[in-house]
Amino acid sequence: MPHFYRYRSEDDDLQTHSRTPARTTTGVSSAKTDEAHVRCLGIAGELCIPSGDEKNKVNINSLFYELDKTIRSLKEENEQLRAEVDYLKDICKNKVATSPPPVPAVVQNAADSGVEDRLRSQIQSIDSKLGSCQADLNTVKTTSQSSIQQIQTMLESMQITHTQHKQEVDNALSALANMAPAVKEKETETVSIVKPDITPFAVVFDAVRCEDWVGQDSFLPYTKMNCNLGGGLNMDTGKFTAPVSGIYFLGLNVYGAPRDGVVLSIKLNDFLELASCSGVGKASQSCIIELDENDTVGIYVNEKSKLTDTNNQRYTHFLGFLMREKI
Structure with missing residues (x-):
């Protein structure tokens, strides 16, 4: 299999401007050759191979076919990885999209499939943690609202009790104020009637x-x-x-x-x-x-x-x- 290739958008516009060098002749009589027509990523080309070797020609065509298929698979994988990276960035910024991440394309390579599974597992773990945090947040919110409601009820009850006590005190003070003249008069009458317990030494x-x-x-x-x-x-x-x-x-x-x-x-x-x-x-x-x-x-x-x-x-x-x- 060829080395990994990272897809770039400019590859779509890639045009070939060179061909296989022309056959050269030397002073010595050269061997006979055939041309093999090959295509990769929509670009056609010709290769010179020794004539009479059909197996070699088939192998070259198979090689370019597999190369074309691998490059296309890598391009699809690259696009999927980009989509997943953007999704993870959105999650980190608390801007998770409501729609699930795009369904990954089927990757032919087993190693690439393992990477996809790990990424999917991590995304599911993050989603699970976010769901748990949201549930905890809802629980705390509900409890806080209940506590706030209880405190408000207690404050209203205390306010009512305070108002009642204030009214009672005001009534008591008013009653005492009304009784003050009568008490003063009674005190004066008592002082005028009752003599002190201790008489100054007059004898x-x-x-x-x-x-x-x-x-x-x-x-x-x-x-x-x-x-x-x-x-x-x-x-x-x-x-x-x-x-x-x-x-x-x-x-x-x-x-x-x-x-x-x-x-x-x-x-x-x-x-x-x-x-x-x-x-x-x-x-x-x-x-x-x-x-x-x-x-x-x-x-x-x-x-x-x-x-x-x-x-x-x-x-x-x-x-x-x-x-x-x-x-």
Whole structure:
């Protein structure tokens, strides 16, 4: 078989302008020859062959016949390959034609048929991958559209809920605004009726002694007042008279001779003993009591006691204050 020949369009216009060289003669007598008429690709030619050899003439004609057939087959194959290359270029550019690739012509050569099969297999593989990609793209598109629809539905629902909540808040604020005057009026009425839980200390007293004292069975008198807010304590009698009814705190502290005993008590209205204390040299006591207005309390010396006080050392104290006024 001849070497592969790549077809070119200018081959169609190829014209032969030369013929087989004419027979030459030499000084020596030449052998007899015959002319063999041959044709290839539509071009006729003549060859000189030894005369009398018919087999050689037949072989030459057969050779040119096969050559003509092979060249035509190669031209057809070349055209088919060009078509397939153009098709592959279109696929790479995402411009695949809707029509299937042209049906390849039947190639006589077995090797050329194998190339055709491989190309067809590759094209089918590419088509299959493109189909798979298209299917995946459609699936993703469908899923995305479904997700977008769900999100839009959720947004619409949230918008409706937001509108409802805003309406409820506006209604509540409007109701509060309408209630504000009534609440303010009610608050004013309540403040005007209810007194504070804690009454400022309007009654406070603290009585002391500045000199020694000895006595018994009597109320303890005092020589000086540190404080007597409310004017309830009388220093001469030693008694405190409640100016208002309420809860009071009362306390006492005395200091006597180091070895002498002291026995005292806090009495209400001269007779009722509220609290008592005793000790050697000193004693103290306190209590909380509810007093009515004009009730009296004082420190009563039960037994003979000697108290030691000076102007600079005032140990004896009788004190009290109003904790809360009775309502």
